[in-house]
Amino acid sequence: xLLLLNPLTYVEVVWNLGAALEYLSRxxxxxxxxxxxxxMTHASERFLSAVEDRSMEALLWGRxxxxxxxxxxxxxxxxxxLLHVGHLPFPWLTPERAxxxxxxxxxxxxxxxxxxxxxxSVALGGPAGVLPWxxxxxxxxxxxxxxxxxxxxxxxxxxxxxVLGCNFTSLLSCxxxxxxxxxxxxxxxxxxxxxxxxxxxxxxxxxxxxxxxxPTLRRRYALIHGASGVRSWGVIxxxxxxxxxxxxxxxxxxxxxxxxxxxxxxxxxxxxxxxxDLGLEALANTACPRVSIEDSPMHRIPILTPFETLQALRLAxxxxxxxxxxxxxxx
Amino acid sequence: xLLLLNPLTYVEVVWNLGAALEYLSRxxxxxxxxxxxxxMTHASERFLSAVEDRSMEALLWGRxxxxxxxxxxxxxxxxxxLLHVGHLPFPWLTPERAxxxxxxxxxxxxxxxxxxxxxxSVALGGPAGVLPWxxxxxxxxxxxxxxxxxxxxxxxxxxxxxVLGCNFTSLLSCxxxxxxxxxxxxxxxxxxxxxxxxxxxxxxxxxxxxxxxxPTLRRRYALIHGASGVRSWGVIxxxxxxxxxxxxxxxxxxxxxxxxxxxxxxxxxxxxxxxxDLGLEALANTACPRVSIEDSPMHRIPILTPFETLQALRLAxxxxxxxxxxxxxxx
Numbered sequence: 001x002l003l004l005l006n007p008l009t010y011v012e013v014v015w016n017l018g019a020a021l022e023y024l025s026r027x028x029x030x031x032x033x034x035x036x037x038x039x040m041t042h043a044s045e046r047f048l049s050a051v052e053d054r055s056m057e058a059l060l061w062g063r064x065x066x067x068x069x070x071x072x073x074x075x076x077x078x079x080x081x082l083l084h085v086g087h088l089p090f091p092w093l094t095p096e097r098a099x100x101x102x103x104x105x106x107x108x109x110x111x112x113x114x115x116x117x118x119x120x121s122v123a124l125g126g127p128a129g130v131l132p133w134x135x136x137x138x139x140x141x142x143x144x145x146x147x148x149x150x151x152x153x154x155x156x157x158x159x160x161x162x163v164l165g166c167n168f169t170s171l172l173s174c175x176x177x178x179x180x181x182x183x184x185x186x187x188x189x190x191x192x193x194x195x196x197x198x199x200x201x202x203x204x205x206x207x208x209x210x211x212x213x214x215p216t217l218r219r220r221y222a223l224i225h226g227a228s229g230v231r232s233w234g235v236i237x238x239x240x241x242x243x244x245x246x247x248x249x250x251x252x253x254x255x256x257x258x259x260x261x262x263x264x265x266x267x268x269x270x271x272x273x274x275x276x277d278l279g280l281e282a283l284a285n286t287a288c289p290r291v292s293i294e295d296s297p298m299h300r301i302p303i304l305t306p307f308e309t310l311q312a313l314r315l316a317x318x319x320x321x322x323x324x325x326x327x328x329x330x331x
Numbered sequence: 332x333l334l335l336l337n338p339l340t341y342v343e344v345v346w347n348l349g350a351a352l353e354y355l356s357r358x359x360x361x362x363x364x365x366x367x368x369x370x371m372t373h374a375s376e377r378f379l380s381a382v383e384d385r386s387m388e389a390l391l392w393g394r395x396x397x398x399x400x401x402x403x404x405x406x407x408x409x410x411x412x413l414l415h416v417g418h419l420p421f422p423w424l425t426p427e428r429a430x431x432x433x434x435x436x437x438x439x440x441x442x443x444x445x446x447x448x449x450x451x452s453v454a455l456g457g458p459a460g461v462l463p464w465x466x467x468x469x470x471x472x473x474x475x476x477x478x479x480x481x482x483x484x485x486x487x488x489x490x491x492x493x494v495l496g497c498n499f500t501s502l503l504s505c506x507x508x509x510x511x512x513x514x515x516x517x518x519x520x521x522x523x524x525x526x527x528x529x530x531x532x533x534x535x536x537x538x539x540x541x542x543x544x545x546p547t548l549r550r551r552y553a554l555i556h557g558a559s560g561v562r563s564w565g566v567i568x569x570x571x572x573x574x575x576x577x578x579x580x581x582x583x584x585x586x587x588x589x590x591x592x593x594x595x596x597x598x599x600x601x602x603x604x605x606x607x608d609l610g611l612e613a614l615a616n617t618a619c620p621r622v623s624i625e626d627s628p629m630h631r632i633p634i635l636t637p638f639e640t641l642q643a644l645r646l647a648x649x650x651x652x653x654x655x656x657x658x659x660x661x662x
Contacts, residue, residue: 264389267392270600
């Protein structure tokens with residue numbers, strides 16, 4: 001499957017490594033920077049060797065990519081082209097000479113359909129690697145009398161069925177019960193947090209589980225309570241291109257100051273443990289909301305999402321918490 | 332003490348925070364990015380507030396600076412000026428609108444002189460913060476009959492008496508026994524590794540210690556031995572401006588390949604634990620050599636300096652290790 005998003009800017013999406021490399025070669029690339037997603041960096045030699053087998057030089061980006069928001073500029077890293085693995089691109093964030101390759105996740109279509117055969121109506125979605133299989137899963141389900149839909153999302157998730165860590169619109173714009181087909185519960189947890197109720201996940205071998213947002217929500221509200229008593233805040237702005245939200249940061253810092261507290265912007269490349277040692281009591285992180293949620297246990301001070309920060313301010317002002325947890329505030 | 336390096340490019344070095352802020356203000360700065368050294372980030376509020384008291388907006392860089400090689404470009408971080416704290420600048424690496432402020436380390440001149448009074452001849456040096464006191468320590472020592480010198484270094488350490496983690500030329504260009512005046516043994520350990528023998532350090536309160544390189548050297552040679560048996564290497568290139576050594580990386584990768592092993596360049600911003608998970612068996616790090624030495628215990632695979640990498644290749648080829656440990660290979 002080969003899909004040209006925009007041939008003029010050489011942006012291409014493929015589910016076939018050979019085609020991706022062929023495209024890089026035809027583009028005249030000489031030094032290719034390889035960027036791999038978390039969980040695939042251990043296989044870097046395979047990709048580096050494959051690039052070299054086509055007589056191009058290969059360089060490796062030394063940090064896992066967390067999404068298509070986290071696409072590195074190859075020129076800044078001393079290369080002339082980028083091979084980004086594992087994510088479907090946001091066209092407005094893609095460097096000119098970049099090719100995206102998404103290794104398909106092997107999905108047992110029959111087993112996944114079996115796991116969902118007792119439902120009346122489902123909306124199917126998952127991360128990029130499972131997308132090629134979803135139409136076949138839907139077909140199997142329909143043969144068994146289940147109304148199965150795969151819908152297009154909005155914004156960053158415009159591919160049919162695509163679910164990101166921060167965007168679940170493809171599942172929510174279908175009727176039917178949302179079902180995440182994925183290895184790992186990261187995507188399903190995001191949706192569960194957004195909906196405030198358990199969500200069904202089926203792994204590629206057809207094993208179903210229910211992902212409950214409550215343990216995570218309890219931890220988040222504990223952090224919100226903790227942060228409601230602090231006096232000095234930092235608002236983190238990341239310089240990862242798709243996570244750089246300066247207006248949101250200005251708004252948050254203004255809100256914090258309006259509440260009579262101190263606030264400064266903190267500029268980072270990555271959100272590392274070093275931010276715990278800045279002498280600030282709590283941090284609002286305007287980069288990926290999932291970074292705040294997944295990495296909180298490694299930090300010594302509260303690191304909140306923008307929504308959680310506004311909740312902490314409301315608490316500090318004697319107000320009540322919202323009954324609904326909002327995954328992200330988009331600006 | 333106010334010293335203009337080059338008034339045309341607004342590069343200024345001060346041991347006085349008020350003067351540094353005054354200079355930023357006169358430059359017409361509106362948004363000042365504050366960059367603090369390790370060990371001083373907990374006091375960020377003091378610097379952020381001081382900037383704001385002069386009616387400029389303050390932003391904080393979210394990671395400690397490890398030296399004047401690690402100076403951030405304020406524009407890339409959304410500011411128009413930089414206040415870099417804790418290091419003396421390398422003029423060739425300094426952004427246009429940058430002011431360097433070095434908080435003086437309080438030194439008990441009499442106590443330091445007492446600790447060295449039984450020597451015949453010493454060369455005094457230390458990190459930036461102690462420099463204002465060294466002439467007075469030297470004066471005290473001379474009054475007691477000790478021949479005390481403070482010499483200018485070469486390259487990155489051209490300030491009289493300045494010792495960096497990677498440059499000890501100011502001590503070695505003096506006759507007399509080298510003595511490091513500093514809090515912490517980081518600088519003295521570097522010199523001890525370079526000389527292959529113990530080095531005297533005196534802390535600002537006059538407490539002397541001898542810093543022995545042997546425990547560290549034993550660990551380094553163990554890593555060199557471990558890395559001599561691996562088949563796939565990565566060579567790290569950092570994009571921190573003063574630590575970006577592409578030619579050295581190309582030379583190392585070529586040497587590794589000439590030895591019949593596999594090698595790829597790994598591009599990073601910071602050297603984090605993520606580099607352990609790249610599926611490579613050993614890493615040569617062309618960024619600051621002290622990063623490899625100080626951070627090795629946190630990594631699961633050998634991370635070697637350029638010199639150590641060449642030693643591992645020599646071992647792999649059946650050769651012998653050099654009798655001398657070389658701190659850094661400058662290209």
